[in-house]
Amino acid sequence: MSDSLPFVFEIVALNVWINNRHILKDIRDLRIPRNSVFAIMGPSGSGKSTLLKVLNRLLELREGVKIEGEVKFNGENIFNIDPIRLRRKVGMVFQQPNPFYNMSIYDNIAYAVKANGIAKRKEEIDEIVKQSLIRANLYEEVKDNLKRQASSLSGGEQQRLVIARALALKPEVLLMDEPTSQIDVVGARKIEELIIELKKEITIILVSHNPQQAARVSDYVSLLYDGKLIEWGPSQRVFTYPKSELTEKYVAGSMG
Amino acid sequence: MQKRILIATLIGVMAMISLVFSLVGSLVYSSIPSILALKSTLFLYYLPAIYGSLVVSIVAILLAMPLATGVAIFISEYLPRKIRSIFISINDLMASFPTIIYGYWGLYELGPFLNSTLFKALNTYLGFIPLFSTQPSTGSYLLASIVLSIMISPFASSLIREVYSKIPYIVDESVYALGLGRWEVIRIKLLYSRRAILGGMTLAFGRGLGETVAVDLTVGGAFSISSSLLSPGITIPALIANQFGSAFTQLEISSLFALALLLFIIGVSFTLIAKLLILRGER
Amino acid sequence: MKSKVIFVLTLACLLFLFFPFSWILFDLIVKGLPVILSSGINFFTGIPPIPGDGIGGIGTVIEGSLFIVSIATLISIPISLLTSIYIVMNEGKKLSRISRFLVETVLEFPTIIVGISVFMIFAVGLGLGLNGLTGAIALGIIMIPYSTVQTVENLRQAKEQYLEVGYSLGLTDSRVVRLLISEGREGVTTGILIGLAKIFGETAPLLFTTVTSFNIYLRSINSPVSGIPVLIFNYAFSPYDNWHDVAWGASLVLALIVLLLFILTRVTTRRR
Numbered sequence: 158m159s160d161s162l163p164f165v166f167e168i169v170a171l172n173v174w175i176n177n178r179h180i181l182k183d184i185r186d187l188r189i190p191r192n193s194v195f196a197i198m199g200p201s202g203s204g205k206s207t208l209l210k211v212l213n214r215l216l217e218l219r220e221g222v223k224i225e226g227e228v229k230f231n232g233e234n235i236f237n238i239d240p241i242r243l244r245r246k247v248g249m250v251f252q253q254p255n256p257f258y259n260m261s262i263y264d265n266i267a268y269a270v271k272a273n274g275i276a277k278r279k280e281e282i283d284e285i286v287k288q289s290l291i292r293a294n295l296y297e298e299v300k301d302n303l304k305r306q307a308s309s310l311s312g313g314e315q316q317r318l319v320i321a322r323a324l325a326l327k328p329e330v331l332l333m334d335e336p337t338s339q340i341d342v343v344g345a346r347k348i349e350e351l352i353i354e355l356k357k358e359i360t361i362i363l364v365s366h367n368p369q370q371a372a373r374v375s376d377y378v379s380l381l382y383d384g385k386l387i388e389w390g391p392s393q394r395v396f397t398y399p400k401s402e403l404t405e406k407y408v409a410g411s412m413g
Numbered sequence: 414m415q416k417r418i419l420i421a422t423l424i425g426v427m428a429m430i431s432l433v434f435s436l437v438g439s440l441v442y443s444s445i446p447s448i449l450a451l452k453s454t455l456f457l458y459y460l461p462a463i464y465g466s467l468v469v470s471i472v473a474i475l476l477a478m479p480l481a482t483g484v485a486i487f488i489s490e491y492l493p494r495k496i497r498s499i500f501i502s503i504n505d506l507m508a509s510f511p512t513i514i515y516g517y518w519g520l521y522e523l524g525p526f527l528n529s530t531l532f533k534a535l536n537t538y539l540g541f542i543p544l545f546s547t548q549p550s551t552g553s554y555l556l557a558s559i560v561l562s563i564m565i566s567p568f569a570s571s572l573i574r575e576v577y578s579k580i581p582y583i584v585d586e587s588v589y590a591l592g593l594g595r596w597e598v599i600r601i602k603l604l605y606s607r608r609a610i611l612g613g614m615t616l617a618f619g620r621g622l623g624e625t626v627a628v629d630l631t632v633g634g635a636f637s638i639s640s641s642l643l644s645p646g647i648t649i650p651a652l653i654a655n656q657f658g659s660a661f662t663q664l665e666i667s668s669l670f671a672l673a674l675l676l677f678i679i680g681v682s683f684t685l686i687a688k689l690l691i692l693r694g695e696r
Numbered sequence: 697m698k699s700k701v702i703f704v705l706t707l708a709c710l711l712f713l714f715f716p717f718s719w720i721l722f723d724l725i726v727k728g729l730p731v732i733l734s735s736g737i738n739f740f741t742g743i744p745p746i747p748g749d750g751i752g753g754i755g756t757v758i759e760g761s762l763f764i765v766s767i768a769t770l771i772s773i774p775i776s777l778l779t780s781i782y783i784v785m786n787e788g789k790k791l792s793r794i795s796r797f798l799v800e801t802v803l804e805f806p807t808i809i810v811g812i813s814v815f816m817i818f819a820v821g822l823g824l825g826l827n828g829l830t831g832a833i834a835l836g837i838i839m840i841p842y843s844t845v846q847t848v849e850n851l852r853q854a855k856e857q858y859l860e861v862g863y864s865l866g867l868t869d870s871r872v873v874r875l876l877i878s879e880g881r882e883g884v885t886t887g888i889l890i891g892l893a894k895i896f897g898e899t900a901p902l903l904f905t906t907v908t909s910f911n912i913y914l915r916s917i918n919s920p921v922s923g924i925p926v927l928i929f930n931y932a933f934s935p936y937d938n939w940h941d942v943a944w945g946a947s948l949v950l951a952l953i954v955l956l957l958f959i960l961t962r963v964t965t966r967r968r
Binding site: 484669 | 697698699701702703705706707708709710712713714716717719720723724774775776777778779781782783785791795798799800801802804805806807808809810812813814816817821837840844870873890893894896897898899900903904908925928929932933940943944947950951954955958962
Binding site: 213218241243245249251253257258259260269273319326 | 583584585586587589590591592593594597601604605607
């Protein structure tokens with residue numbers, strides 16, 4: 158894998174069917190620049206989450222899924238890479254914050270680290286947990302008691318814990334599927350700030366449920382409508398001079 | 414609710430409640446004479462039955478728990494949807510199958526087979542351990558435990574599966590997204606099902622304590638205590654079943670009722686504990 | 697790889713659990729069928745043989761079981777149905793919750809305890825004696841919680857769908873209840889079938905409420921008849937080979953009855 162390429166992901170061509178319904182229709186030439194925040198926006202049902210889950214090969218675990226096409230990660234076809242290795246480099250955060258509720262804050266992160274064999278000695282793991290929590294802007298809030306159960310955190314804190322857990326594996330890319338849609342406004346703001354900070358080190362691909370958030374946070378943005386890629390490009394350009402009428406309408410808020 | 418139908422249903426409820434209370438009441442009432450007369454010597458006398466019940470049920474649970482959990486996991490994780498319902502049906506059929514048949518088969522089929530193979534081997538090679546220090550006999554603690562575990566596993570498995578299979582798929586996805594495999598997914602889901610597994614174990618244990626005929630046929634009917642699992646013994650329900658028919662004096666009958674009362678108290682306690690566990694596990 | 701290990705382990709558990717059951721079914725057929733066939737139709741109509749000689753039949757206990765179970769059902773259905781209706785229609789109230797709790801606890805009573813208590817209250821206390829009727833009372837008591845739990849579940853679902861509709865159409869309470877029952881009909885039937893399957897195979901409660909002689913056919917409501925499981929239990933403990941054979945035959949018959957009830961349960965649940 159070559160990580161000096163300017164694009165961390167490149168979707169050369171992609172078609173996805175779920176239970177014989179054509180969900181992603183001929184997505185072509187979509188390139189994700191490294192160390193940027195790349196937003197995927199569009200009305201609900203347009204296939205945004207599906208597209209995201211192709212990138213870490215999570216989609217194919219479901220029944221009834223058919224994927225055709227070529228997607229490159231750092232120049233390599235993802236379907237030729239071992240999916241487990243891929244997922245360690247491409248982490249994911251979901252819509253509903255889902256830390257391991259019955260575990261402590263510490264164990265949530267430590268579990269992933271231990272199970273992946275990244276570190277074994279307690280001092281190493283302690284350090285990784287601490288660094289991940291710092292990177293996720295959560296450390297200050299929880300440092301007094303890491304043994305607290307994850308279920309005692311607020312929604313926004315839980316989501317940052319999930320981000321910390323994903324960051325512990327030191328991924329190159331973080332896929333985020335509407336990470337703030339189930340969280341309160343204050344928590345959501347904190348996560349948006351975190352996203353902007355994180356892009357210095359990793360690439361973030363963000364599915365967003367509203368164009369305002371995409372505009373606030375992203376460097377590049379794309380519009381998916383009814384499974385088709387309408388357009389993509391630098392956010393400034395797309396939001397001020399959209400190439401497609403659909404994009405204009407969506408950004409103006411007249412679509413779902 | 415309207416008056417007429419309210420009265421009708423209340424009659425039903427009252428009938429049910431009075432049945433329950435008269436059952437328990439007669440249990441207590443009939444036990445009192447012997448408890449007053451003999452006090453603690455009563456339970457010392459029945460110690461072989463109490464010991465036997467505990468041994469058989471505990472060993473049965475030790476065998477049943479991993480078995481039931483494994484089956485629940487396999488059915489939920491690896492079977493495609495269509496085949497799943499067939500296996501669940503077989504599982505439920507096993508759970509409601511007449512226990513007398515389990516017992517009869519256990520005595521005349523499984524027993525002789527195990528005695529000439531596994532039990533003989535245990536005694537021959539591991540006979541220095543007190544657990545296996547006697548020769549195999551027609552009925553034994555271990556045989557009863559094995560038959561009992563076969564009987565309670567399907568029930569326990571359903572309870573576990575009910576909770577395990579309802580864990581939302583997003584939990585699987587979040588574990589896979591961390592670059593982990595199926596083994597870790599199962600581990601996490603088992604963690605989430607902890608309460609149900611414990612509750613199922615407790616409930617199954619309570620059932621095992623109360624099982625009469627299957628155990629009576631396979632435990633050997635020996636009114637003694639032995640440290641060897643291969644010797645015959647007796648359990649509380651089996652003892653009651655064997656002796657109640659020939660008990661004539663008031664003291665004899667009352668003593669058996671007292672023993673039944675003990676069984677009842679233990680059984681209900683376990684049921685209540687199990688319900689508390691399962692109830693609070695609904696996250 | 698660890699994931700393969702867990703697959704093999706859990707598969708082994710499945711096989712370990714289902715194998716004995718297949719063995720039992722195999723034995724039932726191999727050991728029970730020849731017995732039934734050797735006696736032919738007489739196995740279902742004749743009386744049990746003397747110790748040591750012949751097969752005869754189990755007609756007396758088949759009839760006995762059918763009788764006892766029928767009476768038990770008659771006793772338990774009204775109580776079970778009325779209690780279920782009360783529990784579901786009065787869901788917030790204390791009595792409803794207490795009833796629910798009691799029913800679920802009685803479900804787990806060791807059945808032998810029900811047997812000896814019914815013996816005390818009904819056979820001795822009320823002077824009913826040891827016969828089919830007393831046995832039916834014992835089985836009826838055991839059947840009530842099984843049917844009730846199932847019926848409550850089903851009525852609850854029917855209630856969610858139809859309660860508001862019913863009331864908004866101006867129906868009275870009793871009409872609404874009738875609506876729920878008729879819409880939840882399959883659920884109520886399933887509840888009864890589940891209870892039936894349970895008590896058909898129960899032995900312990902009959903041990904001290906009915907008799908252990910199997911030669912009498914039903915003559916009146918308190919004829920001393922007994923049930924199939926009791927026969928199996930007694931013959932199992934006997935030293936006579938022919939009685940053991942009869943027991944296998946009887947076990948096969950019992951298994952088939954329970955299997956039939958079980959299939960009926962599945963069929964009625966599926967028709968939603």
